[in-house]
Amino acid sequence: MTSNALTPGIVAGRLPSGDLADNFSDLHPPLDDHEALVAADRCYFCHDAPCMTACPTDIDIPLFIRQIATGTPEAAAKTILEQNILGGMCARVCPTETLCEQVCVRETAEGKPVEIGNLQRYATDTLMAAGVHPFTRAEPTGKHIAVVGAGPAGLSCAHRLAMKGHDVTIYDARAKAGGLNEFGIAAYKSVDGFAEKEVAWLMQIGGITVQHGKGLGTGLSLDKLKADHDAVFLGIGLAGVNALGVDGEDKDGVLDAVDFIAELRQADDLAEVAIGRDVVVIGGGMTAVDAAVQAKLLGALNVSLVYRRGKDRMNASAFEQELAATKGVRIITNASPKAVIGNGAVQEIEFDYTDDSLQPTGETVRLAADQVFKAIGQQLGGDDLPAVERGKITVTDGGRTSLKGVWAGGDCASGGDDLTVTAVAEGRDAAEDIHAALSA
Template identity: 65%
Template structure:
């Protein structure tokens, strides 16, 4: 639970108990065996399939769907995991509507793509439920690699390195491994503690030691890791959050959306999670949408997302925007906050100015409006908190000799689990080639 002081309007238990169970259950139910066969039958099994190109991890999608269609879900799961070892979580949270399913030939022809994400979940869930881990380690190389950060990039890197025969130590600053999957994703997208179940399954490969509560720069230095290990992978994510830089930002009831999402993810009884009656979310990305939707699911009566640019510029997908509106979230675009208004030390409203975007950038107009608020979530982006000597908005994939980086902290990171997995996997291959080249 956050130490952030609450306002009188921020209270738990706004809904009846059963509502929380329903609201925070699976957003999309898993396919049963018959439904999976029907869904798989819609695939054309394209040669040179565009869905593969659209997948950041380049899963052979037609192959795994054909394997489902022939009743071999185990083979389908292996096809997925060969490219994306966190395929179970990606099946739940990946924006398939913008990636593989948008590229699907069925989408172009009929406006209804093959349900690739649900089929991927069917295969991976089925095999994980059986307790199967289809990978084994190569003979030991005698090499040790430190992986900093147990998020999607770090876990993907660690698993691939362990499979190659290296000993891997994962250092994670939080209490649990999982990173974005454990702390940064809306609770209703991955309920029933799936993130930890997937981590436990991944670690069955062996050769991976996870040490939690260890933070780079506080408990260990990069120089120490370089001296003690044969290679280092940095998957540290983005530890900082942008401020509004407005008067009233420090009022009670104003907090970072990422902190709220993480807190809710760790709350086993959602009925105990306090929420305001009138909630304002500032931002236009997935974090803003997740914070807004979950505010409604917790019982907030009025929830408004305010974004400074046009609707088409929101980084949250059309699918996510539509879902937010379907649960009762209002979206206001072309408006930017100018002041957080308070009463008795707590937020009571937010004043906004309408904006205009031109050749010279964004301009605040004189036209203003005010939204009542007893709770405000800031979701205007995260920033890298870089290790000493590596300052910059992003880390290079190879920031220095013997050190690799991937995921949100690295150049090319897109705040997507699937992209982070791809970068961690690819870095592991580079590390392995570098280490084994040094041996030869």
């Protein structure tokens, strides 16, 4: 992160530790046994369940809810995990309100869907608490696959390949596995080190080793990986953060939102995380909301989230937008950054008001800011990659790239939405395709 030496308004410990603990407690407290049974009883167990169609990992939602209703949450967990090995984290961070729960028949009829996400968490947490890993490895195949990136796509791919009997080495540039689940999710969405615990649980399948501090360009080359392994899967995510492209962007106090979120997630003591008095977050997606809400929870007095388009065009879901508003974040739309103003450090940021075509209307606004977080998207990094189109690795069904023996999935690939659950599905499907190719 950029030095705060010139911005004395950015300080740690704005709130007492007790207030911070309350602010960063679990966003959705887990269901107890009785609450889970009551929630499960609301499901109609639809034969042509629209919730299943809306789930990127194709979980049999009516089946796992019925299994909870009949008192077998461990069986429900296996139903979930067969399709989504990171079902515990997805239950916490997946935007169910725009996927499975949005199309729930209860939502259509009553405006209150079955709590699919909370029920999924109940089942997977129950199984993990029992210390059970419900899957076993097939007989060893003698094949060895390299997985680059220990995020949701890479972990999902590695687990499925290990189940098939292949040996897998995961290479990751960071010192800890998990990718965005570990470094890029708001702290109040994944408490008590759950991401790390889920990775450790996943590794119980066996056959997977992890080498940290190694990424493409930092100790690894794609040619060498191809030569040393029977197949390669790239789950490298998006590393670079897009620039604002305005005067003054290099001033002290202008930071990347993803770095801020990662610092929060890895902090041993939230009272040591510095935050400004007047914070401005630029962007309209989940990362922008996560940064803005957490800035407010850390004690920032004024937090504004500014997006260049209308509110209906924000990538953040309506639930996330409402969460930001209820936490005291001011949302300003149709405003595009024009200049960062200050003497060495940011003091204000000026915006052009824009119309629906993003053209300036001639009106401007200045916001006081001692800290600005950029959350306007990330970009693919690295050289010597397979064919890239529109900033992502081009893949076909099953994740095959333009290079023979190389597959890709997750945020780095041209598949579906940039969601944890989508990355899991793409890693799983690539593993199945890799296995079929190696078995042919």
